[in-house]
Amino acid sequence: MGLFDQLKSILGKTSPSHQPEAAPEPAPANVAPPADRRVRERHDARPGTSALIVDDSPTIVAALRKMLNSAGYVTLEALTAEEGIEIARDLTPDIIFLDIVLPGMNGFAALRTLRRDAVTRDIPVIMISGNEQATEQFFGTRIGADDFMKKPFSRLEVFARIERLLDADMVPRRVVTSTGTTAAAPAGSGDSAA
Template sequence: MSIFDKLKNLLGQGNEAAPPPAAPVETPAGPATQMERRTRERVNAREGTRALIIDDSPTIIAALAKILRSVGYVTLEAPDAEQGIEIARSQQPDLIFLDIVLPGMNGFAALRLMRRDPLTRNIPIVMMSGNEQATEQFFGTRIGADDFMKKPFSRLEVFARIERLLDSDLMPRRRITDATAAPPPPPAPPVA
């Protein structure tokens, strides 16, 4: 109902029946109504949470960094997988946003390397892609991605993805399952 219609109703000049409630809207985080989007309080990670953004698009990095910084995140940025892996190993971010299509090493190869590395294996990783193929999402989760976000993304979607990863201390954590668990270390060689 528009502001004008509300004024008419308040002044007793509107005889129309009230519009039906908003129909459910499918959001990336699941079904919701438009009303819930406005009234449900978002749960954010703690201020100072460090997020690494690995993407070759300066526009995507700038947009995602702006969204995250608006609620107190610290952002680290890398234009390719090699630099991203090095930053992840040295800076130990709390969360990583990883593009799939990157120059040089692609996001899937980077994800596999980070899941095998003891320094990065437990960092939650959200894969990103502009491609709508569901196979990317499936493959990413099979090799250890914690979530998948389609580009272009909205502010709502970014925070919905993060919220799903938060633990009781409001820090992003991996949800380890049998499918995403790191492989056991190889057996020790026999002693001769």
């Protein structure tokens, strides 16, 4: 008896030459094929919710646009901070994705401008950057950013941040008090974009 046969006998298996393999059983005919994942209903959809994307990278704008549009969001786009501020004032999006490094005015200066404007001060802003430095996060939060997201980002990360900021039952939307400080709106106050 060879080494291979000894191992099989120890493991309780016989040689393939001694016992034929059984043919696999055919799949039942009444089982439906798995659904195509692109056809499934998305649970993160918020039809009609508008998101402003302010980034000088066409690749980042296209990636965010694709993610958001596939979930029913309306996207607005700007390649400069100045253009983004103008769109935010005119169309009042429900959420803003704002890059930090932009030509001309940077994202921090744009955020400061948005927070000082009565029309745009309550719009949640997610700062985005290729650098995940604690100083950027601290400074962004200090001047009024609601969240910070590092590039590259996943679909899961984008929608988790949106839900955290827009769902009043989970976390209230930001409200700026008359003193200029940030305070939480009462949950269920009707201030939700949902």
